[in-house]
Amino acid sequence: MAKVRKAVIPAAGLGTRFLPATKAMAKEMLPIVDKPTIQFIVEEALKSGIEDILIVTGKSKRPIEDHFDSNIELESNLKEKGKTGLLKLVEDTTNIGINLFFVRQSYPKGLGDAVLHAKAFVGNEPFVVMLGDDLMDSPVPLTKQLINGHEKTHASNIAVMEVPQEETSKYGIIDPESHVGDNMYSVKKFVEKPDPKEAPSNLAIIGRYLLTPEIFVLLEKQEPGAGGEIQLTDAIDKLNQTQRVFATEFKGQRYDVGDKFGYMKTSIQYGLTHPEVKDRLRDYIKELAGDLTAQDKKTEPKSKK
Structure with missing residues (x-):
């Protein structure tokens, strides 16, 4: 059985949900506190044993390449000023420990087309697709969970998670057949964005795919x-229909950074664990909560005597 050592990160989307910020900036470079979202994805791949990553980009995505490249002028400036901590942060994004490759998707024809751009890169090996809109937090990285499942089944393995029934029209949904492990299902069929009334389950595909x-x-x-x-x-x-595809249910914490509200929640949640800002952010949230409570009391309708 071939080892899973390659990953594909589609990053060619226009990012229209974050306009005007993404008019000239890749949405994958929007920071969660001080780290671009795509760096979280690359770090998950590294922790999962992935050796090579192909990032599928589009127009205005050059900053992604620049982020993982060296910046001699910046590094020299930090070194001269003795800012060794910041210098290490910069150097670590260049020497991240994984091989990065880039290809451009000229026309936005969908996720399937973006993955197809990786055909030559992947060759005849199983590989992982990792979407940048979903940040995953769990003791065992979700990508590694899929790889572990593949080692048992020798088959494709898709990550899923329960979502509210009314939100099934936003996702690919599986029709589970039976349990084949603690958190793995065999699947009858996969349905793209079904009407909630017709959805075969509320188990939604969540942005990690291990594919043959x-x-x-x-x-x-x-x-x-x-x-x-x-x-x-x-x-x-x-x-x-020709070879079994399994689904692994994710039990960790998923952060959806694909829309404004999800991005804001994720920034706050990560900020509450960030060593530089966590204490001040927690105090500010408490202060803000008190202010909002006071405002609500002022606007409450007075009871009639």
Whole structure:
């Protein structure tokens, strides 16, 4: 069985939910306190044993490459001023311990098309797809959990998590067949963004996929689906008809940074663990909560006597 050593990070989206900030800036470079979201993804891959990563980019995404490249002028300036702590932070993003490659997706044709751009990079090996909108926190990285599942089944393995039934139209949803382990399911079918009334379950695909290379043959033939795009979920459903595809239910903490509110919540939650700001942020939240409570009391309707 081939070792899982490659990952693909699609990062070619336009980031329209964060306009105007993303007009000239990659949404993957939006910081969570002081670290770009894409760095969290790369670090998860590293902790999971991944050796090579292909980042699929698009227009205005050059800052992603620059972030993981050296900056001689900045490094020299920090060294001259004796700012060794900051210098190490900068150097660690260059010497991150994993091989990074880049390819551009010229036209936004969907997630399936972005993954198809990795065909030559992947070759005939199993690989992982990691989406930048989902940050995962658990003792065993989610990517590593999928790899562990693949080592047992020798098959594709998709990460899923329970979501409210009314939100199933936002996700790819699985129709589970049976449990094959503590947190793994065999799957009847995969459905892309079903109507909540028709969704076969509330187990949603959450941005981590371990796939066998046979997926590329299907993606090359895949017709546009929901939203007029090449949907990866549709190709996975077809793959499941010829070889088993399993789903692993994630039990850790998922941070959705794909929209403004989720991004703000994630920034606050990470800020509460950041050594430089956690104490002041906690005090500010308490102060803010008191102010909001006082404002609410002022606006409460007075009872009639």
